[in-house]
Amino acid sequence: MSGDVILDIRDLKVSFTARRAGRKRRVQAVDGVSLSLAEGEVLGIVGESGCGKTTVGRSIVGLARPDSGSVAFRGAEMIGAARSSLREMRLNVRMVFQDPYASLNPRRTIGDAVAEAGDINGFFKSRAERSAAIAATLTAVGLDPSFAARFPYELSGGQRQRVGIARAILPTPSIVIADEPVSALDVSVQAQVLNLMMDLREELRLSMLFISHDLAVIGQISSRVAVMYMGRIMEQAPTRTILDHPLHPYTISLMAAVPKPDPSKRILGAIETGEPPSQFNRPAGCVFAPRCPLASNRCRGDVPELRPVGDGRVVACHNI
Amino acid sequence: MSRVGATLWLQPFMARPIALAGLGVLLVTVLAAAFAPWLAPFDPYAIDPMIRLTPPNAAHWFGTDQFGRDTLSRVIHSARMALLIGSGVVVFALATGVPIGVLSALFPRLGHLLMRMVDVLMAFPALLLALGLIVILGPSVANAILAIGVGYMTTTTRIVYGLTLRLRAETYVEASRSMGAGTVWLIGKHILPNLVSPLLVQASFVFAFAQLGAASLDFLGLGAPPEIPSWGNMLAESRTFITRAPWLLFFPGMMIVATAFSLNLVGDALRDRLDPRFRQVFGEKG
Numbered sequence: 001m002s003g004d005v006i007l008d009i010r011d012l013k014v015s016f017t018a019r020r021a022g023r024k025r026r027v028q029a030v031d032g033v034s035l036s037l038a039e040g041e042v043l044g045i046v047g048e049s050g051c052g053k054t055t056v057g058r059s060i061v062g063l064a065r066p067d068s069g070s071v072a073f074r075g076a077e078m079i080g081a082a083r084s085s086l087r088e089m090r091l092n093v094r095m096v097f098q099d100p101y102a103s104l105n106p107r108r109t110i111g112d113a114v115a116e117a118g119d120i121n122g123f124f125k126s127r128a129e130r131s132a133a134i135a136a137t138l139t140a141v142g143l144d145p146s147f148a149a150r151f152p153y154e155l156s157g158g159q160r161q162r163v164g165i166a167r168a169i170l171p172t173p174s175i176v177i178a179d180e181p182v183s184a185l186d187v188s189v190q191a192q193v194l195n196l197m198m199d200l201r202e203e204l205r206l207s208m209l210f211i212s213h214d215l216a217v218i219g220q221i222s223s224r225v226a227v228m229y230m231g232r233i234m235e236q237a238p239t240r241t242i243l244d245h246p247l248h249p250y251t252i253s254l255m256a257a258v259p260k261p262d263p264s265k266r267i268l269g270a271i272e273t274g275e276p277p278s279q280f281n282r283p284a285g286c287v288f289a290p291r292c293p294l295a296s297n298r299c300r301g302d303v304p305e306l307r308p309v310g311d312g313r314v315v316a317c318h319n320i
Numbered sequence: 321m322s323r324v325g326a327t328l329w330l331q332p333f334m335a336r337p338i339a340l341a342g343l344g345v346l347l348v349t350v351l352a353a354a355f356a357p358w359l360a361p362f363d364p365y366a367i368d369p370m371i372r373l374t375p376p377n378a379a380h381w382f383g384t385d386q387f388g389r390d391t392l393s394r395v396i397h398s399a400r401m402a403l404l405i406g407s408g409v410v411v412f413a414l415a416t417g418v419p420i421g422v423l424s425a426l427f428p429r430l431g432h433l434l435m436r437m438v439d440v441l442m443a444f445p446a447l448l449l450a451l452g453l454i455v456i457l458g459p460s461v462a463n464a465i466l467a468i469g470v471g472y473m474t475t476t477t478r479i480v481y482g483l484t485l486r487l488r489a490e491t492y493v494e495a496s497r498s499m500g501a502g503t504v505w506l507i508g509k510h511i512l513p514n515l516v517s518p519l520l521v522q523a524s525f526v527f528a529f530a531q532l533g534a535a536s537l538d539f540l541g542l543g544a545p546p547e548i549p550s551w552g553n554m555l556a557e558s559r560t561f562i563t564r565a566p567w568l569l570f571f572p573g574m575m576i577v578a579t580a581f582s583l584n585l586v587g588d589a590l591r592d593r594l595d596p597r598f599r600q601v602f603g604e605k606g
Binding site (some may be wrong): 062089095097107108117120164167 | 388514
């Protein structure tokens with residue numbers, strides 16, 4: 001942890017209405033998540049699909065409407081704020097999307113895509129300034145400025161994702177929320193894009209919320225990791241601490257699922273059983289209890305709170 | 321770039337001679353409408369009782385009608401009415417259907433209300449709806465355009481509504497929203513540009529069906545006033561002479577069939593050009 005808190009999320013709750021068998025039911029996608037992002041830090045959010053990690057990111061940029069809770073950028077509340085007062089925040093908090101194929105409009109040029117945030121918010125004073133900014137940004141993400149006149153179908157997946165990143169850094173924001181930015185790419189391209197993101201973070205002094213299901217990727221880029229499961233944070237700690245010594249049974253099982261090149265280093269022990277329970281049927285106590293090998297009666301009745309256990313780590317488990 | 325674009329647009333026509341023929345027929349119709357006074361060998365209104373109901377001959381290629389008017393001249397002049405009604409209906413259908421469809425998709429509450437009204441209109445057969453409206457509004461060319469247009473407004477609205485619902489959920493639209501884009505920006509920069517190609521195809525079909533609709537109204541005496549040359553009017557006037565002077569029905573009838581068929585061929589070719597699965601057949605990626 002270094003520097004001041006730039007983004008503060010408090011007790012965020014988001015639910016969706018789902019229609020199933022003709023009946024409307026609520027799905028609690030995010031259930032009381034609190035996170036804080038320090039200036040210049042990369043915070044990783046990891047968890048399996050459907051755990052609500054993407055919804056957290058979408059709530060921050062205004063694509064999901066939270067039921068309650070607060071998202072504050074440099075102390076200013078973003079949820080429920082008027083659109084005019086959100087302008088500065090929208091330019092300062094930007095998102096890189098998962099699918100590089102779906103995230104670019106096939107009918108708009110790369111240059112238009114890169115300049116979009118500036119165009120929407122009247123950032124550019126002249127056409128010359130705009131094209132210079134597009135060229136500089138494309139260069140910064142490792143693309144030739146001539147790409148500005150091209151259309152998305154002419155680009156490969158990796159190039160498209162570079163455009164997706166370029167779109168998120170013009171004008172330079174304070175925070176980039178990266179939602180699985182490399183999971184749709186080939187492994188070789190993944191590394192290039194990850195390196196690019198790490199370089200840009202340093203150059204532009206970005207703070208980053210890095211959402212991924214891939215512990216290896218998270219471990220490379222983030223300084224701190226929050227582990228999410230069924231809408232709640234299970235464990236949060238500095239990256240090295242959590243990777244070397246996971247405490248929460250869910251974190252342990254998540255790490256056990258990562259294939260190891262050396263079979264003798266496999267993590268044995270606490271490995272969860274079965275599938276996550278239905279979102280319509282949330283467990284009363286700890287959401288992980290139905291799959292947890294250590295679950296006791298208390299786990300099935302009481303919701304464990306996140307509590308500090310030293311080394312900058314917080315864990316939500318009765319058994320730690 | 322524009323030259324490349326033009327060849328790409330022509331490719332589906334080149335690959336299919338019948339579509340090229342359709343394009344040719346439409347071109348001839350447009351030229352006939354544009355240069356009718358110069359192309360027509362006679363005044364389409366000139367009456368000559370001496371030569372009434374003459375079969376096609378060297379002077380009157382398509383024969384003459386019961387008033388001795390030259391059928392060829394009237395067929396050529398009718399192209400004007402056909403294009404006027406066709407483009408009028410297309411403009412009306414797009415000008416009403418696009419805003420209603422887009423706004424309904426973006427504002428669900430408004431959409432529920434508007435789309436139910438569209439459903440009610442769709443429940444009527446298009447021609448019945450047009451007849452009802454003409455009865456209320458009175459017969460005239462403008463009212464014919466309106467009456468036929470309402471029927472195609474509903475289908476256009478449905479198409480636009482469905483496409484916009486899909487576009488609204490696209491990641492690039494969400495990306496735009498996450499950067500603070502308002503409704504006007506989303507419609508102008510993301511939704512409308514993606515609607516252009518499907519609407520181009522829809523317009524060609526609406527144009528074709530408007531021809532048939534207008535001919536039906538004219539035939540029933542509810543379209544253009546009878547003295548104005550139009551293919552439907554010509555059919556209506558000459559139907560009593562069908563055994564004595566079949567050429568009076570043959571030539572305008574052929575024109576209705578030919579234009580509607582050609583428009584459908586062109587619409588098909590356009591659709592194939594715009595469908596990514598067909599694009600590869602023509603050897604390009606975009």
